[in-house]
Amino acid sequence: MPDKSLKQRSLQQLQAEEEFEQQVRLHEALLHKVCRLYAHTDADREDLFQEIVIQLWRSYPKFRGDAKRSTWMYRVALNTAITGLRRKKDFIQSYDPAMLPMQQTDDNSAAVKEEKLKEMYAGISQLNEIEKAIVMLYMDDKSYDEMEEILGMSQGNLRVKMTRIKDKLRQLTKQS
Numbered sequence: 001m002p003d004k005s006l007k008q009r010s011l012q013q014l015q016a017e018e019e020f021e022q023q024v025r026l027h028e029a030l031l032h033k034v035c036r037l038y039a040h041t042d043a044d045r046e047d048l049f050q051e052i053v054i055q056l057w058r059s060y061p062k063f064r065g066d067a068k069r070s071t072w073m074y075r076v077a078l079n080t081a082i083t084g085l086r087r088k089k090d091f092i093q094s095y096d097p098a099m100l101p102m103q104q105t106d107d108n109s110a111a112v113k114e115e116k117l118k119e120m121y122a123g124i125s126q127l128n129e130i131e132k133a134i135v136m137l138y139m140d141d142k143s144y145d146e147m148e149e150i151l152g153m154s155q156g157n158l159r160v161k162m163t164r165i166k167d168k169l170r171q172l173t174k175q176s
Contacts, residue, residue, distance in 0.1 A: 020060050024053060027073050033140075034074070037124075037132050038081035048081060055080045067149050074137070074150045082129040116173075123172035131165050138162060 024031070031052055035045040056076050063072055124135055130151075137147045144155045151158070 016060070020057060023069060023073070024056065027070055030070060030073060031077055033136065034077040034081055037136055038084075038129070048084065051084060052077045052080045071146060071149050075152075078133045078150065082133070119173040120169065123169045126172055127165065127168070131161070131168070134158065134161055135165060135169075 031049060032045075034052065035048045039045040039048045056073060059076055063069070067075075124132060127135065133151060134147065137150060142150070144158055147153070147158050148155050153161070
């Protein structure tokens, strides 16, 4: 009889692992986006991605389904990234223009747009961890309801922070 319950538990564990792997694959772009925002080298992005997946796996059994799975994954990924940065005392935030998206075109207006995009990403790189998270969610067209759920901040606080972030980015991009 113990053999049967052991097999059943093993089957349940395998099903949970397969479901988890499927969810990670389904939301992999979301996780990579967080990694690109908070890590500046390929090696650091890979390390952060692995750490996020580990944290997701550890908290997977506790996921109750109260929020959308993507919202929960955003929260875990952002908390992991921010916590990791706070632990790293030697972390120096840097801006690498080579890591920005580039499109090759002869159109002058496209070149102007690319330059503005570079300036915006340079400004974003100078924001603190929470501000980056808010901007990323905003750029992903997340509603303030979703942002509140992901970040655990009130909508009023988020709106005030977003206004301040926009002002800060305007100032940062004027200095460039």
